[in-house]
Amino acid sequence: MMRTLAGMLAVLSLALCLVFPVLTFQGRIAEDASRFGFFAASVAWFIFSSVRVSLGRKAGSR
């Protein structure tokens, strides 16, 4: 359950990474805001995908 949730949040973070440059491209947000957003979404991706992988390992080792 936790692993699935972490997986979903990871995919969402990765999608967000793409949303910010798209918004900049469309002229809706400034470049600096886009860079910060991309950075934050990237950090979220690494956290959630690492949690997903480690939970998968624990389940596998049982």
Add this chain to the structure above:
Amino acid sequence: MAGKIAALASNLDKLYEFDREPVRAEKLQSFAKFAGMFAGEHVAATEFVIGAFFVLHGVTARDLFLGLLLGNLLAVLSWTFICAPIAVRTRLTLYWDLRRIVGPGLMVVYNIANAILYCILAGAMIAVSATAIGLAFGIKSPALSDVLPASLGWVLITAALGAAFTALAVLGFEKLSTFAEVCAPWIFVVFVAGALAVLPKLGVRPDFKNFWEIATARIWNGLPTPGQDKFGFMHILFFAWFCNLAMHIGLSDMAVFRFAKKWTAGLATAFGVYPGHMLAWIASGIMVAAVGRDMNPGRMAYEALGLAGVAGLMLAGWTTANPTLYRAGLALQSITPGWPRWKVTVAAGTVTTVVSCFPVVFVRLLDYVAIYGLVLMPVGAVVFAEHWILPKFGLEPFRAERKGQAVNARALAVWTGTLAVCAFLPVHLFYRWLPGYGIALLSYVLLSAVTQRKTQGA
């Protein structure tokens, strides 16, 4: 001499012992598994350079898109019709299949050649990442004509990065491999997001309607940068086809496809090459155009995405240099009997670090990729001939194994002879492997026919 070869071969056998047996039926994987695995591959730090070089070589937008579409298709077909069928038939890695075909002695030579090529490739990855660090310290990226290091700063950066990558590889290859799995999808997103972020700077409007106009006028405008050859459709097609030559025609990916239920699993490589060797190259082309064709991956990434872009470049270099260092170490272990794993990795890392100081591996990367595939290609031709062609002509395959030969002299002659001929072929370096492959196949079959008829006659 024979005793030495036997000892080296025995060391090598021990390293690969774990995958000596053919894969069992219960271990076979579905097409979806292969698609997922390949989708996470083929995005390395070097993609930042390759796509950018196409822009500098003055390729036109039409030639680029068509060349990449068809070249990658040919690569997928090479995996599907050449590599996967042999892997499914033998269920062995290239190492064990090659060992019975070329003999354990030549296998040692093949491994050493592979180790050297891997070290140079990892060196190029370190050099690409070094441009990101150089940006922070104001150290200039190498000029396109540089062969030797142009500054002490560049040497220090590459040496420090090489030492760091090697230390991390020594500390834990497996943990890093898991981390690389986490990084792979994000690194691909860095390419796409980076290209999207710089499109407005190039003048592409939010409705995307003028993209093609900008692409043909400001990105792939057909004008090479001074000092660079002009590339056309055929250059791109051949590059996309051969950039993984060692894996498909050279048969290295037998290690992967031996787990396939059917040879059609080769088609799954499309999930890797089209994102990695088409979209990522297009994205890096857009990014280099946005920085006025300055071949500096660090600057390209920073201008596109800021610090996250620089981190993406560093991680792309690190996660791809790590397995390359590991493979180089594994290949080197054959000639360093009794050395612990860390010592071999340090040796491979030291060679790689020295190589990375020389900008030529980075600024001539396209040529190096061509040479890398070319060097290993004749071995793939020999294996292909043994499996499919010799039996068709009533010739006995796997003769070296049956006769207990340490070195298959025919394979050695074909390997060195083909490379010698390729060195003098009057065509562009990118095209040489294809006639070379034909020469290797034909000469191996002819040599086998002559030697076998002679033996029968005797």
